[in-house]
Amino acid sequence: MNEVATVAGAETGPFEIRDYLRLELMPHFMCPGCGHGIALRALLWAVHELGIEKDKLAVVSGIGCSGRVGAYIDANTFHTTHGRPLAFATGLKLARPDLTVVVISGDGDSLAIGGNHLIHACRRNLDMTLLMLNNEVYGMTGGQVSPTTSEHRLTTTTPTGNVEPVFDACRLAAASGASFVGREVTLQAPALKNLVKKAIAHNGFSFVEVMSDCTEIYGRKNDLGESPEMILSQKADMRPEAFGNVADQPFRPHRLATGVFAELDRPEYGAVYRAQPAFRKG
Amino acid sequence: MSEQLTPLHGNHACALGAIAAGCRFFGGYPITPSSEIAERMSRELPKVGGVFIQMEDEIASMAAIIGASMGGTRSMTATSGPGFSLMQENLGYAAIAEVPCVIINVMRGGPSTGMPTRPAQGDILQARWGTHGDHPIIVLTPASVQEVYDETIRAFELAEKLRVPVVVMYDQIIAHLLEGVKMRDADAPLVERKWAGSEADYKPFATGDDLVPAMARPGDGHRVHTTGLTHNEAGFPTQHPETVDRVTRRLLDKLDRHRAEIEKFEAVDTDDADILVVTFGISARAARRAVRIARAEGIKAGLFRPLTMWPFPEEALRAAAKGAKAVLVPEMNAGQLSWQLERVLRDGTPIVSQGKIDGQPITPDEIVARLREIRGS
Numbered sequence: 001m002n003e004v005a006t007v008a009g010a011e012t013g014p015f016e017i018r019d020y021l022r023l024e025l026m027p028h029f030m031c032p033g034c035g036h037g038i039a040l041r042a043l044l045w046a047v048h049e050l051g052i053e054k055d056k057l058a059v060v061s062g063i064g065c066s067g068r069v070g071a072y073i074d075a076n077t078f079h080t081t082h083g084r085p086l087a088f089a090t091g092l093k094l095a096r097p098d099l100t101v102v103v104i105s106g107d108g109d110s111l112a113i114g115g116n117h118l119i120h121a122c123r124r125n126l127d128m129t130l131l132m133l134n135n136e137v138y139g140m141t142g143g144q145v146s147p148t149t150s151e152h153r154l155t156t157t158t159p160t161g162n163v164e165p166v167f168d169a170c171r172l173a174a175a176s177g178a179s180f181v182g183r184e185v186t187l188q189a190p191a192l193k194n195l196v197k198k199a200i201a202h203n204g205f206s207f208v209e210v211m212s213d214c215t216e217i218y219g220r221k222n223d224l225g226e227s228p229e230m231i232l233s234q235k236a237d238m239r240p241e242a243f244g245n246v247a248d249q250p251f252r253p254h255r256l257a258t259g260v261f262a263e264l265d266r267p268e269y270g271a272v273y274r275a276q277p278a279f280r281k282g
Numbered sequence: 283m284s285e286q287l288t289p290l291h292g293n294h295a296c297a298l299g300a301i302a303a304g305c306r307f308f309g310g311y312p313i314t315p316s317s318e319i320a321e322r323m324s325r326e327l328p329k330v331g332g333v334f335i336q337m338e339d340e341i342a343s344m345a346a347i348i349g350a351s352m353g354g355t356r357s358m359t360a361t362s363g364p365g366f367s368l369m370q371e372n373l374g375y376a377a378i379a380e381v382p383c384v385i386i387n388v389m390r391g392g393p394s395t396g397m398p399t400r401p402a403q404g405d406i407l408q409a410r411w412g413t414h415g416d417h418p419i420i421v422l423t424p425a426s427v428q429e430v431y432d433e434t435i436r437a438f439e440l441a442e443k444l445r446v447p448v449v450v451m452y453d454q455i456i457a458h459l460l461e462g463v464k465m466r467d468a469d470a471p472l473v474e475r476k477w478a479g480s481e482a483d484y485k486p487f488a489t490g491d492d493l494v495p496a497m498a499r500p501g502d503g504h505r506v507h508t509t510g511l512t513h514n515e516a517g518f519p520t521q522h523p524e525t526v527d528r529v530t531r532r533l534l535d536k537l538d539r540h541r542a543e544i545e546k547f548e549a550v551d552t553d554d555a556d557i558l559v560v561t562f563g564i565s566a567r568a569a570r571r572a573v574r575i576a577r578a579e580g581i582k583a584g585l586f587r588p589l590t591m592w593p594f595p596e597e598a599l600r601a602a603a604k605g606a607k608a609v610l611v612p613e614m615n616a617g618q619l620s621w622q623l624e625r626v627l628r629d630g631t632p633i634v635s636q637g638k639i640d641g642q643p644i645t646p647d648e649i650v651a652r653l654r655e656i657r658g659s
């Protein structure tokens with residue numbers, strides 16, 4: 001584990017999410033059943049098990065329902081502009097290598113408006129972690145098509161079904177040079193927590209795609225059922241009979257692989273910059 | 283104290299001014315005629331333990347310097363017209379989140395790609411109103427290489443002290459001009475940002491009479507939320523009408539409260555001037571000579587030159603224009619400053635715009651010719 005500030009010598013004890021939330025902001029804005037909440041919990045659980053001090057945790061987020069999640073975390077939180085959180089985080093991490101920097105972003109935020117920043121962040125390999133909450137849609141703005149909306153799906157801007165192909169974000173990140181790449185579904189919260197832990201502990205740029213769900217808008221529009229049905233269908237083979245035949249209407253028609261896809265020992269950008277001969281410690 | 287002058291190009295003076303002012307982070311994207319600033323910063327910053335990064339575009343550059351500044355580091359970027367346009371959204375973020383940062387805009391001909399290697403002064407209204415919504419911003423317009431050095435330092439001082447983005451604007455000619463510069467002593471004291479202490483009732487956007495909130499450095503224990511959403515004194519989003527009105531007015535009043543230290547201008551022979559020439563930057567150098575020539579011919583001309591373009595030194599201009607029968611505004615755009623003067627003077631004094639938009643600098647002779655015309659009429 002590298003550059004992660006931990007509570008010295010302390011056993012972290014059982015995870016209590018309240019210890020990491022700004023309770024004064026409750027109730028939160030998320031719709032019942034929104035997968036973003038599970039992602040938030042997984043992140044805080046990982047932070048807890050890694051023993052990261054809240055004072056040394058910086059959470060940088062973009063704009064979207066995903067971006068609003070950051071405000072609830074009792075840490076140094078920066079809610080930035082649409083698509084740009086990685087660029088803000090790049091400056092923050094270079095100025096403050098002592099901070100653990102986690103970026104929370106959406107599929108639109110990371111892959112559409114922020115696509116350029118994503119590939120360059122992957123390429124540079126600065127030590128931070130991006131959690132891209134992929135709900136296949138622009139949740140915050142009312143359900144428009146996104147670069148990960150599955151084919152044929154209905155959105156408010158694809159009234160007769162989406163005809164655009166999707167991005168495979170993990171392959172994009174890996175091809176761009178991210179030294180840690182993984183994907184997990186919200187159905188398996190402990191597995192998601194463990195993946196996020198690995199990603200934060202990894203020294204370099206970590207890309208984690210969290211398969212989230214927008215129950216209220218995307219689920220309803222496409223008749224994908226309630227939250228449990230959507231979450232269970234993230235892994236088709238785990239969907240019990242009780243929820244009907246997944247072949248009819250699975251949330252994600254092509255089962256996406258989960259797990260760690262890349263874990264490389266590449267030079268970390270900040271360390272390389274500071275190792276150049278001209279560099280004097282200020 | 284060294285009285286020696288160091289020969290420097292404008293863009294290099296800008297970079298060295300930034301280093302002298304304590305700048306330790308630069309994020310930028312190459313663009314003519316500003317690139318020498320980035321190039322010089324890439325060499326100077328490592329030597330002082332600072333970080334230079336060439337970002338993937340100007341949107342990212344602006345975001346990165348805000349990120350670094352929120353981490354507690356004095357930060358800067360440099361660009362020209364097309365890049366300045368791309369920075370506007372995040373510039374608004376710096377204004378509402380009150381993040382100190384310095385943006386250098388070396389102006390070239392526009393709109394769009396325009397004339398990359400020709401000078402212009404066409405961005406002064408964009409610098410004031412380029413980002414959406416009502417917002418505070420400071421814009422400085424130096425006219426010599428020495429002033430580029432000094433005003434870059436002043437930009438950092440104002441940005442840090444008032445927690446506001448500060449834009450320094452000059453043009454392609456000053457950028458590449460070679461002039462002697464008196465450098466600041468290496469041990470000159472730096473203006474410090476107002477940092478939060480360990481107070482238990484700390485509110486990140488609450489202020490005293492100076493209307494400037496104290497900033498919490500990440501890691502110092504306050505665990506603040508920073509957002510571009512309209513936020514209350516605690517830093518959290520709000521749409522409560524009274525709160526929104528209160529916090530937004532405080533944000534706008536902040537610069538008014540500090541006008542005296544922000545405003546800077548030069549007034550030459552304005553006391554008895556019949557014709558007041560008002561201009562800035564490179565055009566003011568031609569105007570200064572034109573005023574001298576005109577005086578020798580018996581035309582009572584004077585010069586008023588804002589070094590602080592925004593907030594505009596309104597009172598000072600009105601004082602300088604008192605008694606003038608006409609105001610002449612030579613500038614390398616189609617009349618942006620002259621439009622502004624109509625708002626500030628509004629006393630019926632004829633305002634003659636001498637806008638030049640052919641990519642060539644205005645000459646003293648051209649200004650003198652207009653002064654003769656005005657006297658004749």
Ligand SMILES: Cc1ncc(C[n+]2csc(CCOP(=O)(O)OP(=O)(O)O)c2C)c(N)n1
Binds near residue numbers: 135137
């Ligand atoms: C520059 C800019 N363009 C557009 C918007 C409007 N907008 C806000 S959130 C959003 C999309 C969010 O989608 P995603 O990133 O997938 O996040 P989600 O809400 O689904 O979590 C858009 C287009 C904006 N805030 N800024």
Ligand code: SF4
Binds near residue numbers: 216218
């Ligand atoms: S609109 Fe969708 S993404 Fe946003 S909170 Fe509701 S369910 Fe979640």
Ligand SMILES: [Mg+2]
Binds near residue numbers: 064107108133134135
């Ligand atoms: Mg989305």
